[in-house]
Amino acid sequence: METTWQHTTVLLNEAIEALITRTDATYADATFGRGGHSRLLLSKLGREGRLIAFDKDPEAVAEAARIQDPRFSIRHEGFRALSSLGPRSVAGVLMDLGVSSPQIDNPQRGFSFRNDGPLDMRMDTTRGQSAAEWLATADQGRIAEVIRDYGEERFAVQIAKAVVARRQERGPLATTAELAELVARAVKTREPGQDPATRTFQALRILVNAELEELQEALEASLDILQPGGRLVVISFHSLEDRIAKQFIARHSREVVDRRAPFAPPQPMKLRAVARIKPSDAEVASNPRARSAIMRVAERTEA
Missing domain, CATH: 3.40.50.150 (Vaccinia Virus protein VP39)
Incomplete structure (x- = not known):
């Protein structure tokens, strides 16, 4: 159904x-x-x-x-x-x-860190580069810049380092759960009630959809x-x-x-x-x- x-x-x-x-x-x-x-x-x-x-x-x-x-x-x-x-x-x-x-709640769209699904985030799924594809090739400096500027995330550098290290050790991130877990380990403190991955997911969504x-x-x-x-x-x-x-x-x-x-x-x-x-x-x-x-x-x- x-x-x-x-x-x-x-x-x-x-x-x-x-x-x-x-x-x-x-x-x-x-x-x-x-x-x-x-x-x-x-x-x-x-x-x-x-x-x-x-x-x-x-x-x-x-x-x-x-x-x-x-x-x-x-x-x-x-x-x-x-x-x-x-x-x-x-x-x-x-x-x-x-x-x-519906975009947030459907795990297959990849917008939410609460439910595991493909790390996509494209509003138009018929064209463009997904978040996973971008993270698989972007350099550490650019990843940090995007997360800092679009997510207003003060731990952007630590997150970017973790993304690149993960890519080198085990291959690119593929799912929302993988990214959320990685960010949770890199972000040491967060405002009460806010998931550590909130700002990173926002930043990537803004980037992917320009x-x-x-x-x-x-x-x-x-x-x-x-x-x-x-x-x-x-x-x-x-x-x-x-x-x-x-x-x-x-x-x-x-x-x-x-x-x-x-x-x-x-x-x-x-x-x-x-x-x-x-x-x-x-x-x-x-x-x-x-x-x-x-x-x-x-x-x-x-x-």
Whole structure:
């Protein structure tokens, strides 16, 4: 019997309420996941409304195919493909970042250190290099750099040394349990309640899926495709993503003066920061994975 992996959408109502400004417009769900936001958004749109969704994960695309609604379409692409939409073509862009519960809970996807499975971590399993393949060839310095920068792990050097030593002695790491055990031996202390492997798994997932680079590209694309008055809604789950979203909104929420031409009129701001929202205590109590979520909302200006 095939297992059905469940997902509880974080900040569901808050995100859609912030996103919708018109019910007859076109919207983009940049990260379909299991479709919680998309389904609620479709229920709020009128007959003329449209929703274009994106996702790299073939399982997410298969889930999207179950939505029988002529106003909806799905593209098997990462959200950097937002740039393929026309200028000023959408009234809202939603980005729900991170990993969905089905990806975490299914051991075969390799995202979780809690259940043993292949050390994969690719969101798009049809292309690209897995975490195991990367760890099998990367040098010690590069492994340490990735774990330090993407995982904010202070024991990155010790972990990288352990990975290379293991590779030389017994061959490359192949499973999530092998990596989790190796990290547990290399990390001597950890914050209460946090598994020693948490930061390393996060770092490798970000690397394998080029998450931060894609986020930067998607945010830039959103400026081009959003109509004046359109909303950008970004839900992040760790500090690296939130910092990028926060700095992007801040950078485009002020006028820019060209210092080389101080008497020229400043370039007008392109965004207006609207809100920063966190899950309620009730939502966190019912869905602990929501506890780190931060939602930032901005509005496209006329510029």
